[in-house]
Amino acid sequence: MSQGVKISHCKGNVMIHKKIYTARLSGSAGKKIRFYLLLCLFFIFYGLSVQAQISHCSNLGFELGDFTNWVGHTWLYSIEVPDINTDKVEGFVSRRHTIITDNNAFDANTGYALKKIPPGYKYSARLGDEINSPYTGPRCWEQSLRYTMTINSNNALLIIKFAPVLEYADDHTEVNEPRFRFTLFDQNGDTIPDCSNYNVYASNEMVKGWQTFIRENDDDPVRWRDWTTVGANLMGYMGQTITLEFMAADCAEQYHFGYAYFVAECHPLYITENYCRDDVVASLTAPEGFEKYSWTDAQGTVVDTLQTLGIVSPAEGAPYSCLMTSATGCDVTLQSTINKYIPIADFNSTMIDCNSNTVRLNNLSSTNHGTLLYNWNFGEDNVIYEENPLYTFKTSGMHQVSLTLTNPPSSCIDILTKDVESFSPPLVGITGDSTYCPGLSVNLTAYGAYDYTWNTGSKADSIEISAPGGKFWLLGRSSTGCVSDTIVRLVGEEPDWPFLTEGDTTFCTGDSTILVASGAVRYLWSTGDTADSIYAKAAGTYDVTGTNKRGCEKSATLALAEVPVPGVGYTLSRYTLDSRNNQLMGNSEGRDGVRYSWDMGDGLTETGATIQHNYQIEGNELAYTITLTATSLYGCTDTISVIVDVIPFVPNVFTPNGDGINDIFMEDLELEVFDRNGLSLYKGTAGWDGTYKGKPADPDTYFYSLSYPDRHQQNHTRKGFITLLR
Secondary structure, three states: OOOOEEEEEEOOEEEEOOEEEEOOOOOOHHHHHHHHHHHHHHHHHHHHHHHHHOOOOOOOOOOOOOOOOEEEEEEEOOOOOHHHOOOOEEOOOOOOEEEEOOOOOEOHHHOOOOEOOOOOOOOEEEEOOOOOOOOOOOOOEEEEEEEEEEOOOOOOEEEEEEEEEEEOOOOOOHHHOOEEEEEEEOOOOOEOOOOOOEEEEOOOOOOOOEEEEOOOOOOOOEEEEOOEEEEEEOHHHOOOEEEEEEEEEOOOOOOOOEEEEEEEEEEOOOOEEEOEOOOOEEEEEOOOOOOEEEEEOOOOOEEEOOOEEEEEOOOOOOEEEEEEEOOOOOEEEEEEEOOOEOOEOOEEEEEOOOOOOEEEEEEOOEOOOOOOEEEEEOOOOOEEOOOOOEEEOOOOEEEEEEEEEEOOOEOOEEEEEEEEEEOOHHHOEEEOOOEEOOOOOEEEEEEOOOEEEEOOOOOOOEEEEOOOOEEEEEEEEOOOOOEOOOEEEEEEEOOOOOOEEEOOOEEEOOOOEEEEEEOOOEEEEOOOOOOOEEEEOOOEEEEEEEEOOOOOEEEEEEEEEEEOOOOOOEEEOOOEEOOOOOEEEEEEOOOOOOEEEEEOOOOOEEEOOEEEEEOOOOOOOOEEEEEEEEEOOOOOEEEEEEEEEEOOOOOOEEOOOOOOOOOOEOOOOEEEEEOOOOOEEEEEOOOEOOEEOOEEOOOEEEEEEEEEEOOOOOEEEEEEEEEEOO
């Protein structure tokens, strides 16, 4: 078994077993410090991502895309319409408990300013109904989601991100307004008196940063707050089972809505220290989820106010404290002592037996401070986080296994990769073709064992076979003495196989012909093409060689001749059409012995050198492609196409008198109509019916702005005037 490859990450340095690659820095000390701090941040996030995979709060952040481990309730409460009130009902209700999955979705009631899923997350939950259309009946909906968890050292920091959307009514009392609430309950169901509890209503100013949006045709504004992060310290409840409850409610009168988006996650509540082997800068990183940070040294002096504190050449054992304040005013203080962390990854392996292909990984890793977490990568899309895992490989033989060692509360890591052997007789075998072409050979390659013995006497991984072929076998062995069954392979000469070519051997000038070969798995033409067919555009000879799946080759030659084609060209009477100007004439220079066929692009055809065609322009046609084909007596053809654009016909008069004729002006296009004073009377795509606010407009001249697409989907704007007659 090999020594393995070892990579130790100590911020600035990368060490490889037997070789050391050091990221040497040049320039000022300031540049060096900035470099180290960037690396610190990388390893912080790396360490957190590894720990996050060991879930201590399963589906707290809806990472499963559903409500697993959550409990939902719904009820109705109104002081104005008490007969609709109901008791709480357990269960999830469509639209009132919703998993958001679209990372590009924005909330309509905020003017599409609020993203429904915060950055960095795949899902969020919406609690309450996103009402974005008129609603005439009483709502008064209330709903909640609850999650229960047992607090330990790995989940004592609760991170909550929320974004409430609440409709405001100035005639409501606070208690009756739409609201959003977050509450912590202890194991007895009593409210935990923690300032992380959050209870906000539409007019509340407890947390700054509210924004206002006025919806169209609605006098009541929507008050919303962009994603807010709050951290809760649960260290005081270690070993206890607590419950998180999120509640959103419409107003307690009748019509005003309230809902909120949120996600949550848990983390260990400690300061992450990033001071690894060979580092000159230590960084201390406080947990995410707080609005303010204040770092103090042993003398009580404030030394920084950022989430991460960098210390150049620190003294080991030096104490630091961080006072953290959340958006709701909660204060949490954590302490940390400077220690240099030196994790060392090491392991060996033991095969369980000679049959199961299962290996035990024996962890030999160590560290001078903190604890160790293990990330085993077996190269088969499988990762295990146990200290001494058992693993059954899919294939037999040698495998590269990597151990990534993390060392919380630091972000220091060490990575070691070694070759690990497994063995299973049914997984030992031979690859290679069972036949060979006359005059050629084939290679047989063994797999699944440490070494091999062939009946030819060879000890190599592969052997070369040529005539006369025959029966070949091998035995595979592990490095520990396990032996496979006898693996047998018969090898013989490849039989004859069909190789065919086809295609027209004459073609018209300017045209091409398709030459096709079949019967092989690979092809090589004298043109350099490797497909089974080619387009030939020139007279001459074409050679093709085909190779079958055994590597055997056959060749063929095809000779092509060229035949002239008739020339073709034409003129049109017009190159744009509309529903009123829809007649088109075409003229081609007629030649003896040539037939002319016109494809008019509307499903109809014309024949002859000169034609006249009327189009029935309906629907959303943007263009017609007119194609003229000239065919000689020898069957050679020449074709030319022209595109005729279709533009809207805009009348200068319309009569919205209800007779069904010319009652709507320019429907199905983006249209805006103004009167002489510039007042917009109509805007939309349904077409103007000659009214303004439901009343008939006076007979007069009005002005319009019309937008329509061309065949390239480019919009054009056309402005003019229209006379309304009644």
